[in-house]
Amino acid sequence: MRYLSSIILVSLILTSAVQAEPKGTFRHAHNVGFGAHSSLDPASKGRVLQIIEKIMNRLVRPGPKGKPQPDLATSWQANEDGTVWTFKLREGVRFHDGSTFDAGDVVYSFERVMDPDRASPARSAVKMVTSAKALDDHTVQLTLGSPFADLPLQLMDPRLRIIPENSGETIAALGIGTGPFKVDVFDPDGITKLSANLEYYEGLPGVAHVEVIGIPDAQARLQAFLGGQLDMERGIVPLLRRALIKSDRYKTQEVPTGNWTGLVFRTDVAPFDDVRVRRALRMVVNREDLLKLALDGGGVVSCDTPVAPNDQYRASMECPRDIETARKLLSEAGYADGLSFDLYISTIDQSWPAMAVAFQEQAAAAGIQVNIIKAAADGYWSEVWRQKDAVATAWGERPADQALNEAFHSTAKWNESYFKDPEFDRLIEAARKELEFDKRRALYVAAQEYLRQNSGTLIPFHVTQLVGVGARVHNLDPVRNDAVRWHLIEVDEQ
Numbered sequence: 001m002r003y004l005s006s007i008i009l010v011s012l013i014l015t016s017a018v019q020a021e022p023k024g025t026f027r028h029a030h031n032v033g034f035g036a037h038s039s040l041d042p043a044s045k046g047r048v049l050q051i052i053e054k055i056m057n058r059l060v061r062p063g064p065k066g067k068p069q070p071d072l073a074t075s076w077q078a079n080e081d082g083t084v085w086t087f088k089l090r091e092g093v094r095f096h097d098g099s100t101f102d103a104g105d106v107v108y109s110f111e112r113v114m115d116p117d118r119a120s121p122a123r124s125a126v127k128m129v130t131s132a133k134a135l136d137d138h139t140v141q142l143t144l145g146s147p148f149a150d151l152p153l154q155l156m157d158p159r160l161r162i163i164p165e166n167s168g169e170t171i172a173a174l175g176i177g178t179g180p181f182k183v184d185v186f187d188p189d190g191i192t193k194l195s196a197n198l199e200y201y202e203g204l205p206g207v208a209h210v211e212v213i214g215i216p217d218a219q220a221r222l223q224a225f226l227g228g229q230l231d232m233e234r235g236i237v238p239l240l241r242r243a244l245i246k247s248d249r250y251k252t253q254e255v256p257t258g259n260w261t262g263l264v265f266r267t268d269v270a271p272f273d274d275v276r277v278r279r280a281l282r283m284v285v286n287r288e289d290l291l292k293l294a295l296d297g298g299g300v301v302s303c304d305t306p307v308a309p310n311d312q313y314r315a316s317m318e319c320p321r322d323i324e325t326a327r328k329l330l331s332e333a334g335y336a337d338g339l340s341f342d343l344y345i346s347t348i349d350q351s352w353p354a355m356a357v358a359f360q361e362q363a364a365a366a367g368i369q370v371n372i373i374k375a376a377a378d379g380y381w382s383e384v385w386r387q388k389d390a391v392a393t394a395w396g397e398r399p400a401d402q403a404l405n406e407a408f409h410s411t412a413k414w415n416e417s418y419f420k421d422p423e424f425d426r427l428i429e430a431a432r433k434e435l436e437f438d439k440r441r442a443l444y445v446a447a448q449e450y451l452r453q454n455s456g457t458l459i460p461f462h463v464t465q466l467v468g469v470g471a472r473v474h475n476l477d478p479v480r481n482d483a484v485r486w487h488l489i490e491v492d493e494q
Helices: 002-018 049-055 104-116 119-127 217-226 238-246 275-283 287-295 324-331 351-364 400-408 422-433 436-456
Strands: 025-030 060-062 067-071 073-078 083-090 130-135 137-143 181-185 192-194 210-212 250-265 299-301 338-345 368-375 390-395 456-470
Touching: 025 049, 025 217, 049 181, 049 192, 049 210, 060 083, 067 073, 083 104, 104 119, 104 130, 104 137, 119 400, 238 250, 238 456, 250 351, 275 324, 275 436, 287 299, 287 351, 287 456, 338 351, 351 368, 351 390, 351 456, 400 422, 400 436, 422 436
Parallel strands: 025 210, 338 368, 338 390
Antiparallel strands: 060 067, 073 083, 083 137, 130 137, 181 192, 192 210, 250 390, 250 456, 299 456
């Protein structure tokens, strides 16, 4: 009897620990990159993903190694030719407003993204989907216009969050979702305040509150972290690594990612409308040196492919510096005496100024004069990016098909270089339809090799993200941002 009582006591203690109320506040920043267009609508141009990722769920989420895992969908299967996919949905889930999650919400969310009149940036991720249909309350069928074997990878897109049916008019301000936290105050320029969702299907969140603070400048975000005003900063400069490691106030995480930083040249305006100029701009670069100067070596060299280093479709390419050929190409294009242009950057990303200066010095060897212009961080994505002829850019990790389609397909909303090439479009469209893996991979590789020769985007490296974490923070997954299980985080109360 005494032994049985001990078991019961231990069980009660463990149950109490599991069901402990959330406590404390976790604080981090976002860069206010969309300025006045900032929104809680995941399908909008101004979506603030640093908030949305905590308040809304997807059907499919990336696991620790980037593979598709269940989220609001518990399982999925395709028909033989990959044109019809059926998803079983999680039962017993509620939105923050108390309404029950079901198939109608999924159909509404997808139809909203797929609507061409809305021009959602997320549409490119699922443009192969022609219809979404509820088979019953907890089963959804997605029909595709052509075979596509990698649909679950596409559904990991961080913008494909599920919102309540018919909430489109209010979602931008209210942010109603099924995630581990719910919105109390949305203030993208100030402090957005979130509180724990006590009915979250994966269990009680570890913290009672999350504050996402708008800080446009990267250096200011870093100082706020070092000053103890933030509990996490995911844009730590690699040179700061040694100092953080020596301090008992911080912890660090090194997360290999498919995130990339680069320079974009608009292919629809001179001189960048000449492919010879675009090739020359890539040939002047010593990528190893650029990586060292911009990120202290914290990354993986890329030969202008946006596909992540660990992606199954990544092409293996060499891209040595070749000043002589670069000069020859410029001469053939009519710039024998050299070339001059303005390059717009910002402090929104701490690596951009160093990358730009290094590129400026390397390009000078081929007679290319690069005039660096620093634009304001606040509103950079809406007022500079895609507006100026040459700009710095940064993209988060995406599956190969999405990375190639979303940034380079002729019809893509976010085609920042205005690259329109029928042959490239043909390669990636054929890859989507190919069900045999080896043949599909060959097409994706060919598409990357084609970009290497013809695109208007210089992608020198993929980033190994250095995450700084306050010592009081526990259980932060050492993974890319959109794969973090935010409900697991705990903080020691101050």
